[in-house]
Amino acid sequence: MKNKLFYLISVACFLSYTSTFTSCVNGVDDEYLEQKLDGSENNKKGEELxxxxxxYSIEGDxxxxMICNGEVLEGKKVILTVDEKNETASFTFAAAQTDLETVIATSIPGGMGGLVSGWGxxxxxxxxxxxxxxxxVANVPLYRNGPDYYIFEGENKGETYDMTFKGNIDGDKMTVNFNYVLKNDKxxxxxxxxxxxxxxxxDNSPEFSPLWLDWDSNVEVDLGSIQIExxxxxxxxxxxGKMNGLFVLLTGNMSPMIMNLVAGVNLGVEDIIKNMLQSVTAELNGNMxxxxxxxxxxxxxxxxxxxGMPHNYMRYFYDREKPDEKIYIEVNPSVLISLIKSLAATATRSTRADLRDVAKELITSLVPLLEDGIPCEYKLEGDNMTINIDGVVMRDILIKLxxxxxxxxxxxxxxxxLSSLGDQKEMVKKLFKNLPYALKYHDGDNESNYTGECKYVKIGLKLVKAKAAN
Known part of the structure; x- marks a missing residue:
């Protein structure tokens, strides 16, 4: 029908996996049973199947x-390999490839988007x-209910999840309802x-809440001065001061005054955070x-x-080696795609090749976060949780930024x-200039005596488990 080369490769994969993966179709509901037909009645002799x-995906044949746990889930694919009688199938559930280069190239006018070609x-x-x-999932029965219409249902139990799926193939389209839960409910x-x-x-800023910072550097960062009356x-x-100390200044008792000077908001940083984000909910199915x-x-x-937001906007999963300390968060690609597009647009405004190379290094460092998830460290103490993006990952991204x-x-x-900041513009520019030293080194107060290595930058939140409603 389509893509015969792909078919041959898929059959080889199907045969190699059949002995390892199995599927079970127990507990089929009444509607499914009503649609089930005897293959001998439908697959008539000589009839071409x-x-x-x-x-089956946006990039495929x-x-x-796909409806996943009740919500539309895009960017996934299903590879189907069937036997010669269309009676049994192997389903491979995976992700479709996202091509950011094409997205960026087509979004920047004047042909400048081609500058990102080859960036990977x-x-x-x-x-x-x-x-x-x-x-x-192999050995899934297919039931024919019309010339080009098939129905199917199966399940699979993995190391970290239990899943079920049910759907149909109608001509050139597959519709599948996919449901799963994670086994870890921590x-x-x-x-x-x-x-x-x-x-x-x-310099004890991790004591602050709900926003906290733990910066592994004793480098003195000079931001100039602020004027008060x-x-x-x-x-x-x-x-x-040191970055932890500056954070104390930014979030401590003087915070409302500083924020009033910088942003015209007579409210402390911690109160602003509380007014931006109320809660985060983690569901058993991995949605967040x-x-x-x-x-x-x-x-x-x-x-x-x-x-709140759509439930599959962010998804989480536990680290296999350290599930009690580390999770990964998958973010809907559209968010980071927007960031990458803006950075790429900035890079193309320059005629300097070295700037494009610098931007490329930053942008490509974000790709693994899309592919593998954002690594986050967390700590539970009863109903209290502290969570932050992995300190090494945050440090490396900030260095490139x-x-x-x-x-x-x-x-x-x-x-x-920056001009909109008025008198505080120079402070921000000094921050950009001097911050790289605190990101690279652990000790020192000037370029001639910087020593050691800044090992991490942890920026995180403190959360409290909400009480169940009566």
Whole structure:
């Protein structure tokens, strides 16, 4: 029918996996049984059967519509390999490849998008089950209910999940309802942001809540000064210190005054965080969604409602080696695609090849986060949870980001947006200039005596398990 070469490869794969993977079709519901027909009555002698073998996905031979745990899930694929009588099939559930180079190239006018060609911006995510690249279910019965119409149903129990699927093939389209649950329920539930806690501690910012920072560096970072009015007289206050100490300044007792100067918001950073994000819910099926504020006014949140964002917008899974310490979060590719497109557009504004190379290094470093998930460390203490993006990953991304932000061509582009900060513009520019030293080194206060290595940058949240409703 289509793609005969692919068919031969699929048959080989089917034979090699048949002895390892099995499927069971127990507990079939009444509707399914009503559609089940005897193959001997339908596969009449000499009748030519449709070729069902192939790739069902956006990039494949046939169309695919997948409903996963009740919601549409795009970007996946099903490879189908059937026997010669169309009575038994092997289903391979995987992800379709996402081609970021084409997305970027077609979104930038004037042919400039071609500059990203060869950057390797293609990735393949996980199967419909988060954290699992490929699921093969063999020996699934196919039941014919019309010339080009087949129905099927199966299940599979993996190391970390239990799944079932049910659907039909109608001509050149497969429709499948795919359902699964994770076996680990450690994080299942709704987690509210912890209460605001601003401690006047010295370089002990992990004590802060709900936003906290633990930066493995003692490098002194000079941000210049901020001007305040004290007793009716202007006064310059120098802003210099280790990153943990500067975070204490930003989130401590002076936070409302600083935010008023910088952003015109008379509210502390921790209170702003509480007004942006209310809770995060982790479901047993691996879906994760948040209730957030869509208000432009940080002082007056407008919550997104009890269901928050679509439930498959983010998905999580546990690290196989350290499930009690580490999870990975899969993000809907559209979010990071938007970020990558904006960075690529900035890079193409420059005529300097080295800037494009710098931007390429940053962008390509994000591709594994799309493909494998964002690694996050977490710690549970009763109903309290602390979570952060892996400190090494965050450090490496920030290092690459600062190289781009400090390039003269990029700074010229940022000059306009930074001007909106008024007198604080120079502080932000100094932050860009001096932050790379704190990202690379552990000790020192000037370029001549920087020593050691900054091993991690942990930025995270503190959460509290919500009490079950009566």
């Amino acid at each position: 449709p070729d069902l073998n192939g790739d 046939f169309d695919l519509e 911006l293609k990735y393949t995510g996980n199967s419909p089950v988060p954290g699992v690249k490929e699921i093969i 994080l299942v539930g709704t987690w509210d942001l912890a209460d605001v806690m601003n401690k006047n501690s010295n 004290l007793l009716g007289r202007p006064m310059d206050i120098p802003v210099k 969604y948040a209730i957030y504020s869509y208000s432009n006014d940080f002082t007056k949140p407008e919550w997104s409602g009890p269901e 600062m190289v781009v932000l400090n390039d003269p061509d990029v700074q010229s582009v940022l000059e306009g947006p």
